[in-house]
Amino acid sequence: MEKKVSPHSVAVHAGDRKRPEGNSPAWVPVTIPIHTASSYFYNDMQDLDRVFGNEMPGQSYGRYGNPTSDALEELVTALECGPSANSLNKPGALACATGMAAIHMALSTALMDRRRVILAANQLYGATLGMLAKVFEPAGIETVFLDFCDDAAVKAAMETHRPGAVLMETISNPLLAVPALDRIGELCHKADAPLIVDNTFATPLIIRPFEHGASFVVHSLTKYLSGHGDTLGGIVVADGANLDLLRALARTVGFTLGPFECYLAMRGIKTFPLRMERQCANAVKVAEWLGRQEAVERVYFPADPKHPNAANIQRLFAEGLFGGMVSFEIKGADRARIFRIMNALRLVVPATSLGDVHSMMLYPAMASHRDIAPKHRARLGIHDNLVRLSVGIEAVEDIISDLDQALRNV
Numbered sequence: 031m032e033k034k035v036s037p038h039s040v041a042v043h044a045g046d047r048k049r050p051e052g053n054s055p056a057w058v059p060v061t062i063p064i065h066t067a068s069s070y071f072y073n074d075m076q077d078l079d080r081v082f083g084n085e086m087p088g089q090s091y092g093r094y095g096n097p098t099s100d101a102l103e104e105l106v107t108a109l110e111c112g113p114s115a116n117s118l119n120k121p122g123a124l125a126c127a128t129g130m131a132a133i134h135m136a137l138s139t140a141l142m143d144r145r146r147v148i149l150a151a152n153q154l155y156g157a158t159l160g161m162l163a164k165v166f167e168p169a170g171i172e173t174v175f176l177d178f179c180d181d182a183a184v185k186a187a188m189e190t191h192r193p194g195a196v197l198m199e200t201i202s203n204p205l206l207a208v209p210a211l212d213r214i215g216e217l218c219h220k221a222d223a224p225l226i227v228d229n230t231f232a233t234p235l236i237i238r239p240f241e242h243g244a245s246f247v248v249h250s251l252t253k254y255l256s257g258h259g260d261t262l263g264g265i266v267v268a269d270g271a272n273l274d275l276l277r278a279l280a281r282t283v284g285f286t287l288g289p290f291e292c293y294l295a296m297r298g299i300k301t302f303p304l305r306m307e308r309q310c311a312n313a314v315k316v317a318e319w320l321g322r323q324e325a326v327e328r329v330y331f332p333a334d335p336k337h338p339n340a341a342n343i344q345r346l347f348a349e350g351l352f353g354g355m356v357s358f359e360i361k362g363a364d365r366a367r368i369f370r371i372m373n374a375l376r377l378v379v380p381a382t383s384l385g386d387v388h389s390m391m392l393y394p395a396m397a398s399h400r401d402i403a404p405k406h407r408a409r410l411g412i413h414d415n416l417v418r419l420s421v422g423i424e425a426v427e428d429i430i431s432d433l434d435q436a437l438r439n440v
C-alpha cells in the first residue's frame with residue numbers, strides 16, 4: 031500500500047484480498063474468510079518445523095493466531111501506524127480477547143526486564159484502574175498515579191520514579207481531558223520508558239500516538255473500531271522493538287481473539303472512518319445544543335474553546351474532529367433524577383459501552399467509576415450529576431429531540 035493513503039481507503043483495503051503466492055488457487059475471496067481451524071499442517075513436515083521456529087511465516091496452532099486475526103492485525107497496524115510505519119521498524123499488532131486483555135499484554139511486555147513501576151494517568155478507564163490495583167499491585171508492580179494534564183508534575187514524576195512503563199489515554203473517560211501526548215512522548219523517549227497509549231476514545235482518525243512517541247497503542251475493539259455493539263475484542267499495536275516479545279508472551283498467556291470476532295471487528299472497521307466522521311459532526315451539534323439548555327450545568331467537550339486542554343487539542347487533533355463523546359452535568363440532579371431521565375430516553379440507549387452506531391448514555395457514578403470511593407470520585411471531578419453520552423450516527427435532530435424530551439419531562 032502507498033504511503034499517505036487516506037484512512038478511508040486503508041480501512042477498506044488493508045489486510046484483505048491477499049493474492050496467493052505461486053500457483054493455485056487462482057481465485058481470491060473479496061473478504062477474509064473466517065478460519066476456524068484450531069491447527070494446521072503442511073505437505074512437508076519441514077515447513078511446520080520452520081513455522082514453529084519462526085523461520086517462516088505461516089500457521090501452526092490457533093492460540094498463536096490464524097489467517098483471520100492476521101488480516102485484522104494488519105489492518106489496525108496500517109490505520110495506527112500510517113505513514114510513520116518505516117520509522118517504527120516493522121510494527122505489528124496482536125488481537126486480544128478484550129480491550130482489558132490488550133492493556134494487560136501491553137503492560138506485561140513493557141515491564142519485562144524493566145523497573146516494576148508504572149506511571150499512570152489518574153484519569154483512566156475504571157477497569158484499567160482496577161487492573162493496576164487488583165492484579166499488578168499484588169504482583170509487586172507499583173503504580174504512581176498523577177494528573178497527566180499537569181506537564182510539570184509528569185516531568186518531575188518521570189525523574190523521581192523512573193518508571194518502567196507509562197500508561198495514559200488520549201481522551202480521558204469521562205471528563206474528556208487531553209494530556210500533552212507529544213511532550214509526554216518526548217519525556218518517555220529520553221527516559222527510555224515505553225509509553226502505552228489507550229487510543230479507544232480518540233481512534234486513529236483523530237490522533238495517531240505513534241507519531242508522538244508511543245511504543246504501544248491499545249484499543250478496545252469493542253468500541254468505535256467494531257462499532258456495532260455486537261462483539262468484544264481488543265488489540266495491541268507495538269513498534270518493531272517490542273513486537274517479538276509481545277507475540278512470544280501472547281503465545282503463552284493465550285488471550286487470543288476468536289476468528290468470528292476478528293471477522294466482525296474487521297467488517298466493522300471498513301466503515302469506521304465514515305461512522306466516526308458522522309459521530310464527530312453529530313457530537314459538535316449535540317454539545318452546542320446542550321450548552322444552551324437551562325437544565326444543563328456544564329458540558330465537557332473537546333471543541334469548547336474554554337476546554338482546560340484547548341492548546342493540546344488544537345495541536346494534536348485532526349482538524350475539525352473532536353471525538354464523539356460528550357459528557358454533561360445536569361443541574362441539581364441526584365442519582366434518582368438521573369435514573370428517571372435515563373429511563374425516559376426513547377432513542378438514546380441507556381447502556382454501558384460507547385462508540386456504537388446507536389447513541390448511548392452512561393452514568394459513570396453507577397457504571398464505569400462505580401468501584402471508586404465517592405470521595406475519590408469527587409476529587410477526580412466526576413460528580414453524581416454527570417452523565418456521559420456516546421453520540422451515534424442517527425440524524426442529529428432525532429438525538430437532540432430525544433434528549434430534549436427526557437430532560438424536560440422528568
Ligand SMILES: *Cc1c(COP(=O)(O)O)cnc(C)c1O
Pocket residue numbers: 128129130131155157158199203228230231249250251252253262263264
Ligand atoms: C471499554 C474500554 C476498555 C476495555 O475494553 P473491553 O473491550 O471492554 O475489555 C479499555 N479502555 C477504554 C478507554 C475503554 O473505553
